[in-house]
Amino acid sequence: MRIAVVGGGISGLVAAYRLRQALGAAADLTVVEGRDRLGGVLRTGSVGGEPVDLGAEAFVGRRPEVPALLRELGIADQLVHPAGLRPLVWAGGRTHPLPQRTLMGIPSGPDSVAGLLDPETVARIADEPTRPFRWRPGADTDVYSLVADRFGAQTVARSVDPLLGGVYAGTARSIGLRAALPALAAALDRGATSLTAAVSELLPPPSDAPVFGALRDGYGALLRALADRTAATTIRGTGVDALHRVPGGWRVDPVGEFDAVVLATPAPVTARLLAEVAPRSARAAAGIELSSSALVVLELPKETALPQNSGVLVATGEPLRAKAFTLSSRKWPHLAARDTAVVRVSFGRFGDDTTTALSDTELVAAATADLATVTGAAITPNSAVVQRWPGGLAQYAPGHTERVAEIEAGLAGLDDLTVTGAYLNGVGVPACVASATAAARRIATACADAASGGR
Numbered sequence: 001m002r003i004a005v006v007g008g009g010i011s012g013l014v015a016a017y018r019l020r021q022a023l024g025a026a027a028d029l030t031v032v033e034g035r036d037r038l039g040g041v042l043r044t045g046s047v048g049g050e051p052v053d054l055g056a057e058a059f060v061g062r063r064p065e066v067p068a069l070l071r072e073l074g075i076a077d078q079l080v081h082p083a084g085l086r087p088l089v090w091a092g093g094r095t096h097p098l099p100q101r102t103l104m105g106i107p108s109g110p111d112s113v114a115g116l117l118d119p120e121t122v123a124r125i126a127d128e129p130t131r132p133f134r135w136r137p138g139a140d141t142d143v144y145s146l147v148a149d150r151f152g153a154q155t156v157a158r159s160v161d162p163l164l165g166g167v168y169a170g171t172a173r174s175i176g177l178r179a180a181l182p183a184l185a186a187a188l189d190r191g192a193t194s195l196t197a198a199v200s201e202l203l204p205p206p207s208d209a210p211v212f213g214a215l216r217d218g219y220g221a222l223l224r225a226l227a228d229r230t231a232a233t234t235i236r237g238t239g240v241d242a243l244h245r246v247p248g249g250w251r252v253d254p255v256g257e258f259d260a261v262v263l264a265t266p267a268p269v270t271a272r273l274l275a276e277v278a279p280r281s282a283r284a285a286a287g288i289e290l291s292s293s294a295l296v297v298l299e300l301p302k303e304t305a306l307p308q309n310s311g312v313l314v315a316t317g318e319p320l321r322a323k324a325f326t327l328s329s330r331k332w333p334h335l336a337a338r339d340t341a342v343v344r345v346s347f348g349r350f351g352d353d354t355t356t357a358l359s360d361t362e363l364v365a366a367a368t369a370d371l372a373t374v375t376g377a378a379i380t381p382n383s384a385v386v387q388r389w390p391g392g393l394a395q396y397a398p399g400h401t402e403r404v405a406e407i408e409a410g411l412a413g414l415d416d417l418t419v420t421g422a423y424l425n426g427v428g429v430p431a432c433v434a435s436a437t438a439a440a441r442r443i444a445t446a447c448a449d450a451a452s453g454g455r
C-alpha cells in the first residue's frame with residue numbers, strides 16, 4: 001500500500017508511526033512536509049548550548065498518551081516532571097498566587113480567589129449558587145458570556161483568561177464552552193443548579209501527582225524517535241497544493257499517486273485540500289480560525305533573583321506586553337541543574353496582533369522589561385532566542401464541536417482518506433497523539449479491507 005501523510009507535525013508523525021506498526025515493513029509510507037523540518041509547532045532549539053523547546057514545552061500529565069508513547073519508543077528515560085512550585089498571576093500591578101481548585105480558572109467558590117479579585121466580585125461568587133440559573137441543555141456559548149454573567153468580568157480577566165491565553169493563545173471571548181470545557185457543558189446539561197455546583201462537581205480530588213510532564217532533551221527527542229522507528233520516505237520543503245480522486249486512490253499534487261491519504265495539516269490548509277473531494281468537510285474546516293503567538297527565550301545569569309514559582313501568568317487588561325512567563329529553571333529540575341537560568345516569555349492572543357507585529361529586537365526588549373516588572377529582579381540576558389508561531393494554535397470557538405462533527409460527516413464513505421490534527425479534539429500534544437492514532441487505525445482498517453478484496 002502507498003500511503004501519504006501530509007503534514008509532518010506531531011499528528012502526522014504519530015499517524016505515520018502507527019501505520020508502520022499496523023501495516024508492517026511492506027507499507028510504502030511517505031510524509032510530505034511543507035517546511036524544511038519536521039515537528040510543526042514542536043521545535044527544540046539551543047539556548048546556552050543546551051536543548052530548549054521553542055514551541056510546546058510540556059504535556060498534561062494525567063493523560064496517558066505521551067508517557068505510553070515514550071515507553072513504546074524506548075525513550076521513557078526522557079520523561080521529566082516539574083519541581084511542584086506554584087504559578088503566580090500578575091493582576092492590578094502585582095503578583096498573586098494562581099487560584100487553586102478551579103476548572104480552567106473558573107472558581108469553585110470564593111475562597112481561592114480572595115485577594116486576587118475585589119471584594120464585590122468575591123461576594124458575587126459567594127452568592128452565585130443562590131441566584132436563579134438557566135441553561136438550555138445542548139446550548140453553547142463563549143466562556144466569557146457564561147463566567148462574566150455568573151462570576152463577574154474581573155474573574156474572567158484575572159483567573160480564566162490567563163489560562164486560556166496559555167492553552168489556546170485565545171481569550172474567554174474567543175473560546176467556546178462546549179469544546180474547551182466539555183465536562184462542564186455536560187454538567188450544565190445534566191441540570192446543575194449553578195455554575196458553582198457544576199464546577200465543584202467536576203474538580204478531581206486533591207492530588208500530589210504532577211500536573212505536567214516534559215522531555216529532558218525537549219520534544220526533538222520524541223520527533224527523532226518517531227521518524228527513526230517509522231522509516232517513512234520524508235519529503236520536506238514541499239507544500240501539497242491539491243488532492244484529486246483518481247482510479248484506485250488519490251493524486252497528491254505535486255508529490256504523486258497514493259492508495260490512501262492522511263491529512264495532518266492545520267484546519268485552513270485541510271479546508272483547501274478537501275475543497276474538491278469533500279466540500280462539506282472543507283466548509284466546516286474553513287470555519288476554524290487560528291491564533292498567532294511569539295516566544296522569547298531568555299538565557300539569564302544563574303544568580304538572577306527569580307521568584308520561587310513556576311511562572312507568572314498575566315491577567316488581561318494589564319499594561320504589559322507579555323502574556324505569560326515560564327520560569328523554566330524554577331519549574332523543571334533538569335533545567336535548574338544547568339549553568340544558566342532559562343525563562344520563556346510568551347506573547348500574542350487571538351484578535352490582538354499588536355505584540356506579534358513587534359520586531360525581534362522589540363520583542364526581546366519587551367520580554368526583558370516585562371520580566372523585570374513582574375519579578376522585581378534585574379534582568380540582564382546573556383542571550384535571547386525569538387520564535388514566532390503564526391497561526392500556531394486553533395481557536396475552539398463556540399460551535400466547534402458541530403464543525404468537527406461536520407468534518408467527520410463529510411468524510412463518511414471515504415474510507416481511504418482521513419484527517420487528524422490539533423484543530424479536531426484537543427490542542428494539546430496528548431490529544432494530537434490520540435487523534436493521530438485513531439486516524440491511522442481508520443486507514444489501516446481500510447487498507448486491510450482493500451487487501452482482502454473489500455474494494
Ligand SMILES: Cc1cc2nc3c(=O)[nH]c(=O)nc-3n(C[C@H](O)[C@H](O)[C@H](O)COP(=O)(O)OP(=O)(O)OC[C@H]3O[C@@H](n4cnc5c(N)ncnc54)[C@H](O)[C@@H]3O)c2cc1C
Nearest residue numbers: 007009010011034040041056057058239240392422428429
Ligand atoms: C507556542 C505554543 C506552545 C504550546 N505549548 C503546548 C504545551 O506546552 N503542551 C501541549 O500539550 N501543547 C502545546 N501546544 C499545542 C501543541 O504543540 C500543538 O497543538 C501540536 O503540536 C500541533 O500538532 P499538529 O501536528 O496537529 O499541527 P502542526 O504542528 O501545526 O503540524 C502541521 C504540519 O503541517 C505542515 N503543513 C502545512 N501546510 C502544508 C501543506 N500544504 N503541505 C505539507 N505540509 C503542510 C506544517 O508545516 C506543519 O509541520 C503549544 C502550541 C504552541 C504554538
